Amino acid sequence: MGTPANIIVGSHVWVEDPTLAWIDGEVVSIKNNEVHVQTSNGKKVNTDRSKVFPKDMEAPPGGVDDMTRLSYLHEPGVLQNLATRYELNEIYTYTGSILIAVNPFQRLLHLYDTHMMEQYKGADFGELSPHVFAIADVAYREMINEGKNNSILVSGESGAGKTETTKMLMRYLAHLGGRSGVEGRTVEQQVLESNPVLEAFGNAKTVRNNNSSRFGKFVEIQFDKTGRISGAAIRTYLLERSRVCQINTPERNYHCFYFLCAAPPEDTQRYKLADARSFHYLNQSSCIEVEGINDAKDSGKNEVGELPDRKNKGIPESWTNG
Numbered sequence: 001m002g003t004p005a006n007i008i009v010g011s012h013v014w015v016e017d018p019t020l021a022w023i024d025g026e027v028v029s030i031k032n033n034e035v036h037v038q039t040s041n042g043k044k045v046n047t048d049r050s051k052v053f054p055k056d057m058e059a060p061p062g063g064v065d066d067m068t069r070l071s072y073l074h075e076p077g078v079l080q081n082l083a084t085r086y087e088l089n090e091i092y093t094y095t096g097s098i099l100i101a102v103n104p105f106q107r108l109l110h111l112y113d114t115h116m117m118e119q120y121k122g123a124d125f126g127e128l129s130p131h132v133f134a135i136a137d138v139a140y141r142e143m144i145n146e147g148k149n150n151s152i153l154v155s156g157e158s159g160a161g162k163t164e165t166t167k168m169l170m171r172y173l174a175h176l177g178g179r180s181g182v183e184g185r186t187v188e189q190q191v192l193e194s195n196p197v198l199e200a201f202g203n204a205k206t207v208r209n210n211n212s213s214r215f216g217k218f219v220e221i222q223f224d225k226t227g228r229i230s231g232a233a234i235r236t237y238l239l240e241r242s243r244v245c246q247i248n249t250p251e252r253n254y255h256c257f258y259f260l261c262a263a264p265p266e267d268t269q270r271y272k273l274a275d276a277r278s279f280h281y282l283n284q285s286s287c288i289e290v291e292g293i294n295d296a297k298d299s300g301k302n303e304v305g306e307l308p309d310r311k312n313k314g315i316p317e318s319w320t321n322g
């Protein structure tokens with residue numbers, strides 16, 4: 001962020017705030033390099049000129065859907081725009097061809113239904129509101145038109161929404177490249193159904209996220225020349241292995257252990273399992289149950305065919321019997 005040169009007495013500006021990150025206010029005086037600001041929450045702040053940023057007083061009340069259209073592309077300007085849109089449940093914003101997603105922490109089902117997918121199918125980039133489907137659509141079209149591989153990178157800190165976003169991308173690509181009316185389980189179904197299995201073995205409750213992925217993954221979806229999904233591969237790497245034998249409150253071990261312990265009695269007896277609290281690797285943390293995760297129900301989430309080699313892996317039948 002460069003030093004703003006045009007700060008004068010009367011300017012509307014942003015200054016840092018210990019709790020709000022940034023607060024807006026008006027410059028009341030400037031002495032050498034020290035700027036005196038009266039903030040909109042009634043405080044007086046003295047700060048260095050280099051830490052004061054101009055506020056765009058003509059920004060649209062609902063924010064802009066592409067941040068390259070902001071008059072000032074500095075941190076407070078970007079955060080203010082994202083916050084304004086978030087208030088309106090607009091969780092997606094572009095910065096050029098990059099999509100920024102703000103975690104809504106609530107199900108916005110209308111955003112991801114089939115109707116929405118159909119709207120984004122083939123639409124020009126930027127024609128509709130920013131959306132994760134638009135990113136997937138561009139990647140897909142470019143791949144088809146130019147005959148080249150394409151990648152979508154999803155990044156962010158823990159709990160930002162990468163796992164959810166990746167699932168939406170996969171759902172959309174499966175929608176575009178799926179085969180309707182094909183007998184049996186299609187590749188795209190199998191790709192989508194791999195998520196619960198991967199999450200059971202590689203996700204755990206952490207301080208920041210009840211369903212934190214403790215591994216990285218590279219999902220490859222292969223398409224044929226006509227744009228239909230022909231295959232898929234998922235490469236996982238860097239599982240946080242230490243979590244298996246050491247956990248601290250309020251975190252949990254990998255979901256799969258709790259699912260196993262919560263399996264129906266015939267399975268728990270057969271595999272000599274018991275209440276999760278009776279196992280040292282699970283009871284080192286006082287957190288056994290997690291809000292939003294039903295271990296007994298989720299233990300049966302995996303349906304026939306997902307784990308064809310379950311016998312070799314010692315996976316209880318209840319996991320594959322639905």
Ligand SMILES: Nc1ncnc2c1ncn2[C@@H]1O[C@H](COP(=O)(O)OP(=O)(O)OP(=O)(O)O)[C@@H](O)[C@H]1O
Nearest residue numbers: 105106107158159160161162163164209211212213
């Ligand atoms: N688009 C979304 N709609 C609704 N809820 C969401 C969305 N994105 C994220 N969430 C919520 O936030 C939680 C955390 O998101 P997610 O697990 O995707 O984060 P992450 O970036 O993958 O974190 P980690 O790096 O810890 O795995 C989800 O369990 C879900 O409750």
